[in-house]
Amino acid sequence: MAIRNQGMWTPGVWELIREHYPDKYEDIEQYEEDPALFKKYLESQGIDKCVLLAEDSNQTGLVPNDYILEYSSECPEFYIPFLALNPNKTGSYGKNQQRFVRSVSFCCEQLEWLADRGFRGVKDYGSYNLFPYGSELMYPFYEKAAELKLPVLFHTGESRFDSRKSKKFSNPEGLGALAKSIPDLVIIIGHCGSGKYFESAFGLTREFQNVYLEFSGVPPDFIRSHFIDRGLDLNLIPDKLVFGSDYPALPNGPDGIRKNVEKYQKLSENGVLTEQSLRGLLGSNAGRILDLY
Numbered sequence: 213m214a215i216r217n218q219g220m221w222t223p224g225v226w227e228l229i230r231e232h233y234p235d236k237y238e239d240i241e242q243y244e245e246d247p248a249l250f251k252k253y254l255e256s257q258g259i260d261k262c263v264l265l266a267e268d269s270n271q272t273g274l275v276p277n278d279y280i281l282e283y284s285s286e287c288p289e290f291y292i293p294f295l296a297l298n299p300n301k302t303g304s305y306g307k308n309q310q311r312f313v314r315s316v317s318f319c320c321e322q323l324e325w326l327a328d329r330g331f332r333g334v335k336d337y338g339s340y341n342l343f344p345y346g347s348e349l350m351y352p353f354y355e356k357a358a359e360l361k362l363p364v365l366f367h368t369g370e371s372r373f374d375s376r377k378s379k380k381f382s383n384p385e386g387l388g389a390l391a392k393s394i395p396d397l398v399i400i401i402g403h404c405g406s407g408k409y410f411e412s413a414f415g416l417t418r419e420f421q422n423v424y425l426e427f428s429g430v431p432p433d434f435i436r437s438h439f440i441d442r443g444l445d446l447n448l449i450p451d452k453l454v455f456g457s458d459y460p461a462l463p464n465g466p467d468g469i470r471k472n473v474e475k476y477q478k479l480s481e482n483g484v485l486t487e488q489s490l491r492g493l494l495g496s497n498a499g500r501i502l503d504l505y
């Protein structure tokens with residue numbers, strides 16, 4: 213039990229798996245303890261590199277940095293670890309500015325230490341941790357990330373794990389000012405703003421050279437209806453699109469990675485996505501951001 217709670221997915225995600233995919237529960241439990249087995253599974257889904265995300269969030273729980281680092285180190289050529297830090301653990305944001313600033317400064321020190329140990333990027337759970345994306349109080353942290361060449365993936369938009377309070381912080385709009393202020397920071401808008409903020413996420417990605425759109429949790433079936441048909445032509449930003457599986461909480465279930473990839477390929481065959489967009493989305497952009505090739 214302790215292992216599960218310390219594991220790769222947070223308790224909320226386990227609940228979701230139990231509820232929707234009870235037949236997958238045991239497989240997933242095994243993957244959590246066996247990096248080589250999980251790698252084999254992902255390869256069967258057409259994945260040749262995998263970013264593993266730590267999580268440190270007031271809404272969803274903890275997937276510790278040290279666990280992700282240790283897990284990744286079993287297959288270092290395959291897994292790419294991303295760390296997570298929460299500067300608002302005590303809820304100081306908006307209540308006690310000095311305490312929040314001190315906490316951000318402590319996170320900066322940890323960031324440096326963790327980057328030194330092999331982390332290659334950051335997942336920022338600002339909304340779950342109840343502070344707005346692009347808050348100026350966080351700038352020292354993002355400056356440090358830019359200096360260490362760590363891209364930051366922001367969890368944006370609303371999800372089933374949000375509370376009424378955290379929803380208020382899910383808007384990615386503030387990332388525009390951040391992109392402008394720290395042009396060396398690679399900003400990846402996770403979940404494309406997740407439904408409510410597709411338009412603003414697309415706009416920021418078009419406007420700023422250092423902003424990217426990441427598609428985890430966005431069903432490929434949405435591409436035509438929610439983007440292209442609404443004038444958000446992804447083919448205008450082919451070098452800004454990044455695939456994300458959201459495994460195991462992904463739209464077509466835990467076995468949906470290959471299905472989703474095939475749906476994207478179909479969109480290209482049908483002319484909805486250009487070949488260049490497809491190539492960028494399915495790997496070449498992430499490869500460039502993560503310096504893999």
Ligand SMILES: [Zn+2]
Pocket residue numbers: 366367368402403
């Ligand atoms: Zn997320």
